[in-house]
Amino acid sequence: MKTLVVYFSLTGNTRKVGELIAEKLGADVEEIKLVKAMSGMNDPRIFTSFLGCFLGKLPKIKPLEHNLGEYDLVVVGGQVWCFSLSTPLKAFFKKNSEKLQEKAAFFLTHGGMRGRAAINTMTKSSGKTPIATLILKEEDVKSGDYEKKTEEFTEKISELA
Numbered sequence: 001m002k003t004l005v006v007y008f009s010l011t012g013n014t015r016k017v018g019e020l021i022a023e024k025l026g027a028d029v030e031e032i033k034l035v036k037a038m039s040g041m042n043d044p045r046i047f048t049s050f051l052g053c054f055l056g057k058l059p060k061i062k063p064l065e066h067n068l069g070e071y072d073l074v075v076v077g078g079q080v081w082c083f084s085l086s087t088p089l090k091a092f093f094k095k096n097s098e099k100l101q102e103k104a105a106f107f108l109t110h111g112g113m114r115g116r117a118a119i120n121t122m123t124k125s126s127g128k129t130p131i132a133t134l135i136l137k138e139e140d141v142k143s144g145d146y147e148k149k150t151e152e153f154t155e156k157i158s159e160l161a
């Protein structure tokens with residue numbers, strides 16, 4: 001089973017989870033990159049991430065280095081922005097959904113609101129019913145509690161994939 005973990009992360013939470021998933025699954029891994037960098041909530045300059053999601057404007061993302069069509073399973077990770085799936089993830093699915101093969105799994109980090117709704121958006125945008133999903137609060141990532149949940153997620157994927 002050839003597996004790719006692909007994720008976007010602005011402030012590092014989803015990256016931590018994505019890298020651990022890739023390590024546990026022995027998968028290839030790639031971070032979704034933006035053509036034009038965005039600033040986050042803790043950035044003293046303009047909150048471009050917030051502005052974009054508030055206005056519903058999708059950012060341009062760079063082409064992936066990995067070929068999605070070569071992978072039996074793609075594990076996609078993102079986060080909640082403005083009560084919805086983040087705009088870079090929406091842009092990813094818009095550009096790449098057709099290239100996804102049979103199996104997909106999704107993971108998500110969020111501040112505490114609308115995690116399940118964002119996973120539902122991932123399902124809808126990809127056209128794939130995920131074999132497993134993982135929703136983590138950013139406080140779980142910061143405290144280290146995400147490790148056990150992430151392990152359970154990867155075990156489930158290994159059983160089902």
Ligand SMILES: Cc1cc2nc3c(=O)[nH]c(=O)nc-3n(C[C@H](O)[C@H](O)[C@H](O)COP(=O)(O)O)c2cc1C
Binds near residue numbers: 011110
């Ligand atoms: C622009 C913006 C909007 C956000 N909106 C929400 C939100 O509506 N609900 C929520 O639970 N968290 C929200 N968050 C928090 C992120 O989902 C959370 O910090 C997530 O772990 C960030 O992932 P990252 O560190 O991989 O970028 C928002 C963060 C940003 C930057």
